[in-house]
Amino acid sequence: MAFSKFQAFYNHPAGPKTIHFWAPTFKWALNIANVVDISTKPAETVSYPQQAALACSGLIWAKYSTVITPKNWNLLGVSFAMFATASYQLSRKIQHEFTNASTVAKEY
Amino acid sequence: MEILRGFWNSPIGPKTTHFWGPVFNWSIPIAALLDTKKPPEMISGNMTAGLQKFMCGYSALFMRFAWMVQPRNLHLLVCHASNETVQLYQLSRWIKAQEYFLKKEEAETQGSKD
Numbered sequence: 001m002a003f004s005k006f007q008a009f010y011n012h013p014a015g016p017k018t019i020h021f022w023a024p025t026f027k028w029a030l031n032i033a034n035v036v037d038i039s040t041k042p043a044e045t046v047s048y049p050q051q052a053a054l055a056c057s058g059l060i061w062a063k064y065s066t067v068i069t070p071k072n073w074n075l076l077g078v079s080f081a082m083f084a085t086a087s088y089q090l091s092r093k094i095q096h097e098f099t100n101a102s103t104v105a106k107e108y
Numbered sequence: 109m110e111i112l113r114g115f116w117n118s119p120i121g122p123k124t125t126h127f128w129g130p131v132f133n134w135s136i137p138i139a140a141l142l143d144t145k146k147p148p149e150m151i152s153g154n155m156t157a158g159l160q161k162f163m164c165g166y167s168a169l170f171m172r173f174a175w176m177v178q179p180r181n182l183h184l185l186v187c188h189a190s191n192e193t194v195q196l197y198q199l200s201r202w203i204k205a206q207e208y209f210l211k212k213e214e215a216e217t218q219g220s221k222d
Contacts, residue, residue, distance in 0.1 A: 069178035
């Protein structure tokens with residue numbers, strides 16, 4: 001039973017014998033790097049244009065993965081995750097700027 | 109005019125995601141191109157050196173993906189081909205800088221010994 005499921009995955013048109021599998025799998029490393037940055041780097045180091053570009057491109061690629069042949073759920077997952085992590089980074093930066101702006105105001 | 113209309117109504121034209129996905133992906137090679145103006149010491153930071161080696165593999169994979177996907181996406185192929193070129197250039201700069209830095213360290217240690 002399990003072996004037949006594995007076979008179904010292995011022989012899938014977007015399975016591990018094809019580029020349709022490995023390209024998005026490689027992209028997961030980019031996501032993981034972003035997540036590592038969230039936990040290790042301070043909010044000041046977040047780059048607005050970079051994260052905005054990642055968020056927009058993540059969203060567009062999520063849509064793209066549903067209109068191509070073969071339909072690529074792996075790419076959908078990684079693109080949506082990209083959008084989520086980049087949006088979180090943006091929210092971190094915006095929050096940081098808000099709190100800093102309010103402390104500056106209090107000083108005056 | 110016919111060419112423009114053909115482009116506008118194309119199944120991989122600006123009314124579809126097949127067009128806009130690669131448009132956003134151009135930010136990667138453009139950012140890398142801007143980085144080529146910076147000195148090679150900046151590449152040798154651990155994050156950027158690792159990222160940039162990663163990018164060489166990433167764009168190679170996505171070039172193949174762009175070719176094999178249906179509909180074939182030449183726009184994406186060109187985007188990743190240019191990124192691959194820039195990243196390999198950056199890699200070559202980093203390698204050259206490594207040799208330069210090693211020689212610099214040797215010269216300094218020799219100078220301090222004298």
